[in-house]
Amino acid sequence: MDDVREKLRTYITHELIRDPGYTLKDDEEIITGGLIDSFALAELAVYIEGEFDVYIPDPDLTVAKMNTLNQIYDRVMRDLAL
Amino acid sequence: MRLLPTGETLALPASDNSPAIIYLETGQEPITITRADLNREVERYGAVLAQSGIKPRDLVIIAHVQNLESIYAFWGTLLIGAVPSMFPTLTEKLDRQKYMDSMALLVKHSEARAVLTTVDFAPEMRAIVGCDVFDSEQLSAYVTQPGVYHTPSPEEIAFLQHSSGTTGLQKGVALSHRAVLNQLASYSDALGLATDDVIVSWLPLYHDMGLIAGFLLPLVLGIPLVLMSPFDWVQHPAMLLKAIDTYGGTFCWLPNFAYNHCARRIRKGDIEGLDLSHVRAYINCSEPVRHSSHQLFLERFEHLGVRAGQLAVSYAMAENTFAVTQTPIGEPANQHTVDRHMLENERRAVNSDAPGALVQVSCGPAIAGVDVCAVDEQGQPLPERHVGEIAIKSNCMLTGYYKRPDLNAHIFTEEGWYLTGDMGYIANGEVYIVGRKKDLIISGGKNVYPQDIEAIVNTIDGVHPGRTVVFGVPDEREGTELIAVIAETSITDKDEQQTIIRNIRRTIAEQTTITATYVSLVDRQWLLKTSSGKIARAAIRDKWLAERP
Numbered sequence: 001m002d003d004v005r006e007k008l009r010t011y012i013t014h015e016l017i018r019d020p021g022y023t024l025k026d027d028e029e030i031i032t033g034g035l036i037d038s039f040a041l042a043e044l045a046v047y048i049e050g051e052f053d054v055y056i057p058d059p060d061l062t063v064a065k066m067n068t069l070n071q072i073y074d075r076v077m078r079d080l081a082l
Numbered sequence: 083m084r085l086l087p088t089g090e091t092l093a094l095p096a097s098d099n100s101p102a103i104i105y106l107e108t109g110q111e112p113i114t115i116t117r118a119d120l121n122r123e124v125e126r127y128g129a130v131l132a133q134s135g136i137k138p139r140d141l142v143i144i145a146h147v148q149n150l151e152s153i154y155a156f157w158g159t160l161l162i163g164a165v166p167s168m169f170p171t172l173t174e175k176l177d178r179q180k181y182m183d184s185m186a187l188l189v190k191h192s193e194a195r196a197v198l199t200t201v202d203f204a205p206e207m208r209a210i211v212g213c214d215v216f217d218s219e220q221l222s223a224y225v226t227q228p229g230v231y232h233t234p235s236p237e238e239i240a241f242l243q244h245s246s247g248t249t250g251l252q253k254g255v256a257l258s259h260r261a262v263l264n265q266l267a268s269y270s271d272a273l274g275l276a277t278d279d280v281i282v283s284w285l286p287l288y289h290d291m292g293l294i295a296g297f298l299l300p301l302v303l304g305i306p307l308v309l310m311s312p313f314d315w316v317q318h319p320a321m322l323l324k325a326i327d328t329y330g331g332t333f334c335w336l337p338n339f340a341y342n343h344c345a346r347r348i349r350k351g352d353i354e355g356l357d358l359s360h361v362r363a364y365i366n367c368s369e370p371v372r373h374s375s376h377q378l379f380l381e382r383f384e385h386l387g388v389r390a391g392q393l394a395v396s397y398a399m400a401e402n403t404f405a406v407t408q409t410p411i412g413e414p415a416n417q418h419t420v421d422r423h424m425l426e427n428e429r430r431a432v433n434s435d436a437p438g439a440l441v442q443v444s445c446g447p448a449i450a451g452v453d454v455c456a457v458d459e460q461g462q463p464l465p466e467r468h469v470g471e472i473a474i475k476s477n478c479m480l481t482g483y484y485k486r487p488d489l490n491a492h493i494f495t496e497e498g499w500y501l502t503g504d505m506g507y508i509a510n511g512e513v514y515i516v517g518r519k520k521d522l523i524i525s526g527g528k529n530v531y532p533q534d535i536e537a538i539v540n541t542i543d544g545v546h547p548g549r550t551v552v553f554g555v556p557d558e559r560e561g562t563e564l565i566a567v568i569a570e571t572s573i574t575d576k577d578e579q580q581t582i583i584r585n586i587r588r589t590i591a592e593q594t595t596i597t598a599t600y601v602s603l604v605d606r607q608w609l610l611k612t613s614s615g616k617i618a619r620a621a622i623r624d625k626w627l628a629e630r631p
Contacts, residue, residue: 032174043347058109058320
């Protein structure tokens, strides 16, 4: 399961933050911390669907629910664990 | 049937049971507000405001989230002849205290009479602003009697909209009833707006495109408006196309980045089976238009009925109420492929089919009542296809910047032209925009002054004060400019540098509405200065672009 977390971390740092050298912490606030714009949530949803075949419904795609790697990971795992 | 505004002052059409606004929110049932509902609520808000002592011509700031209450507050204020102004919304990432402070400053400088806000914001705002604060509960709880309404003269200020301006120097663009009605008449004519049109908008009401095209135009002319919040839409872009399908949307205004956002970030399953063929136009406005963004949108949504003839363009600005130009509806916007070297160095648009030539998309001809030309540095009109500053004269111009005599002395040239700060050329009577005169960055539809961000970064520990530079990096993928921040530091420890970078990102997010994409720390003396000691922004940008991995 750790590879899901690392895939998400790599995607966020490389594609969304656009800084591969950035050390993103698990509980770091990605959107309110100014690392990515809230626009990127929609992009993350496209990635998660393509990579993990997990569809995150719109009501779950919010800054409050998807602001840290932990939150994003937990949300993906909720569906993958089924 | 074609639509034109009636009357000499802004007003809503008479009550009936037709839908005025359909408000959409993710996870909620759609709310339909009929014209009767709208007029009833607006009258109630107006009566409460009048009873609370708000007088004609008082400035009333609306600091709300984008919802129906903010709409009633705007129109209620207008109804009693007071002057409403929509203030940007507090977002999840903006620092709350900073927001309250900037509101207090605005109230002070603009001599606002009252702030209308949410129940949530009201207590803090009351403590900090020097005027009355009314929350939504107060405004709806009052037992009211019909108010006595002031009928303004057409030359009176109807409302203020915010122009771009550096922090602390908010420029309220004051527009008269006559100017706004002239704009609505000319613009609806240019669009051929008719009774069966439906406008769909996610745009913020504190921006001219949202307030005029995505709000006043449908409400005043009496056609349905399907509205959502910008914050909801950016996170859930498919809701726009679903709304166009469900409600038969025919017009939709979008800044350039939104074409990329929709094309790249809408999930396949979210739009299966939608029919967008009835759309008369998506109108690209308020950011430089990119041919590649139109192409991306077209390719992604062609199977749903999107066609090149739907992709229209407008050039607009708050000072002209809104639209200056509009390409003909139903036809693809004209475009030129021009020689890059000739454009940049000779300042002329010369057709070219050589590799590396630039595609310039037309913004169309001026709408009725507006004259437009390109002028040289002496203010003299230039021949066609010569690049100069775009200048306009119109019957829908601002009256002035509200309470800003310092600015109002210089709004127009001696010949009465308004100089826009945009650089462009005219060809066959159509306007083509090629850039900006100043350092303004337009990122995601928002105007960003690099100086504002630099001032914020200069206060961060570890950054050498006065040694920060901010510039825009055009990004093909996003269809807009991204923000780069380069700051000098003496700190060499990598962990400490990461902490500084985190602080820079967080502080920008909390104090502005933008997110910095690229943040780099550099050694002392990395930043280039001009011979007069100023930061050489353009040269630094070139150096950074050349050196970046």
